[in-house]
Amino acid sequence: MDGARDGDARRELVHGLTKACSRHFDRAVRIDGLFRHSGGASRQTWGFDAIFDDGTIEKLVLRRDPPRAADAPPQSFENSLAIDRATEFAVMRAAGLHGVPAPQMLFIAEPADGVGDGYVMKSVDGTAIARELLRAPRFERARQRIPAQLGTILATLHAVPLAALPPLNVGTAESVIATMRRALDITGEPHPVFELALSWLERRMPPAPATPGFVHGDFRTGNYLADENGITAILDWEIAHLGDPLEDLGWLCVKSWRFGAVDKPAGGFGSREELWDAYEAAGGAKINRDHARWWEILGTARWGVICMTQAWKHLSGAEESMELASIGRRAVETEVDLLELLS
Amino acid sequence: MAQDRPTAPELLDAISGFLRNEALPALEGVDARLAFQVKVALNSLAILGREWQRGPTADAAELLRLKALLGHDGDLPTLNAELCRQLRAGERDERDKALMDHLRATIAEKIAIANPRWR
Incomplete structure (x- = not known):
């Protein structure tokens, strides 16, 4: 240094x-x-x-x-x-x-x-550190409130009128799968579990929404701030796009974002049902449970491929970083999860 | 020629000990970002230690299973690439028991090295 x-x-x-x-x-x-x-x-x-x-x-x-x-x-x-x-x-x-x-x-x-x-x-008060939010005694009240807050906030987010937003790219289920396959090809490291998962997902792809909606793209624990009363700000909007809003609901429940609280799919804080009920109660579209789960499985594979591409940034010489390099060894966590989800 | 001691795992332990007992305490509360990086480094060193112990056996077992599954000889990267091509083309899927047994065994070994506490 x-x-x-x-x-x-x-x-x-x-x-x-x-x-x-x-x-x-x-x-x-x-x-x-x-x-x-x-x-x-x-x-x-x-x-x-x-x-x-x-x-x-x-x-x-x-x-x-x-x-x-x-x-x-x-x-x-x-x-x-x-x-x-x-x-x-x-x-x-x-x-x-x-x-x-x-x-x-x-x-x-x-x-x-x-x-x-x-x-x-x-600056907004609060912490984004998942382990603190999930374990520190002072966040007990926040932990009770976060599952419903996540659902309510997502419903509000998905209702932002497209006319109020700058032009955004469209990312469909199909294009996400294609992007992941391209990433697997570029890194050149064969990953049979990811290939299995992508083919499985491709065969069960939910129909695209009639008109693409506003999608945050990285809505998960670790990417919002919360204080003792719950969520104070949603952060990390860098892959906001237009697509299927269910993508956000699925991504939030990916096991990697439970930070060890594996029995609480809603970001480590609650059940999928709590999240879905709050979303629908706040005016969000009725959720097709199977499609939400499809996006959760896709998200699991996607995080695994992102782990590889993060490491690739270092390996390709684009960005020298021990932190990025080490993320490559986290891809296997999602392979473990995928084998459970697909069987 | 055999190297002098410390052996590779002993050397990894020595580096980890230094980072954990000297570098980390000096950084905690002073530079949160660097302290975090040291923890990342410690985690990676632990992976290397486990890989040193289990990696060669795991690779050999994976290669044997792949040869049996695909029905011919080859090296690990080539056979894995072939399996990937079959999976992408839909020639095999999750209903193939031999495939799933192979993948479960392979991933169990991978996670035992990369993060044995994952569940």
Whole structure:
């Protein structure tokens, strides 16, 4: 680790944030307490305080793709649905305006700020750390409330009018399977269990909805903040797209997102039925249970393939990262789960 | 030529001990992100230790099963690629008991190395 280089990058980031925030708030701002949130290797999240001349403090968050060196190898493996930060900003603002708990969005950074492709939002109280939410005594009340909150929030999210959203890509059941097969081919490591699962899923594919709906794409425990009263903000909108809303309901229940609370499919907090009932009670479309389970099984395979592609980012030289490399060895967890789900 | 001790697993243990007992305490509460990375490293070292112990036997057993399942000789990557092609083409599926027995045995060995606590 090159400490001197890290220090320089930090000073540059503080400088860029000072410039960007001064412009946005139209007054002198000092940036303090900059820290990087753990997790997210390619996409960084930084917390910081904006301190104004009258002493008031705003707790803010920068979400960005770091500036890339001109000679960096191309990101061969970005999810084809991935949106840029400006689109993510617009999606989150629209979701927030339509009742989804989301951070208050402030501004998109300008290229001249030198902080990379990113945006600044207000910080929201709460933690996203799954193990804390699932085990710490102080979250007992939150744990009781989260299953129904997840259902209610998803119903609200799926009701955001498409006209309020920026243009988004369409991702269907069919295209997800095709993308996963392509990823398996590119990494070139044969995985019979994933092939078995994809063929199984292909033969049982639910019909596409008549009109594609708004899908968060990564709606799961670990990607929302919660405090003692439950969920405070939905995060990680980077693969928001149009498709089958059941995709979100299935993905949320994938075993990998229960973080050890395996008997509680709804994100580790409750039953599928609690989640589904809350969703329907909040105005969500009637859920076809079989189709929701289909998306859960697809999600299990999808997370397994994502583990491989995360490792591939490191192995291909696109992004040197021990953390990404190590995720490759998590793919087998989903192979275990798939063999149980398919038999 | 045989290497001097420490053996590979002994060396892995020594590195893990250093990271766990010296590096991690120095980072916890100071740099949460680096502390997390050290935990990731410790987990990967534990995988390497288990792979050292079980990997060669597991690979040999997988190869034997694959030869029996596919009915001919070959190496592990080639035979696995052939099985994958058959599965993608729908020539075999989950109703094939020999296939499922093979996959269960293979994945049981893989998870025993990668994450024995997974359930």
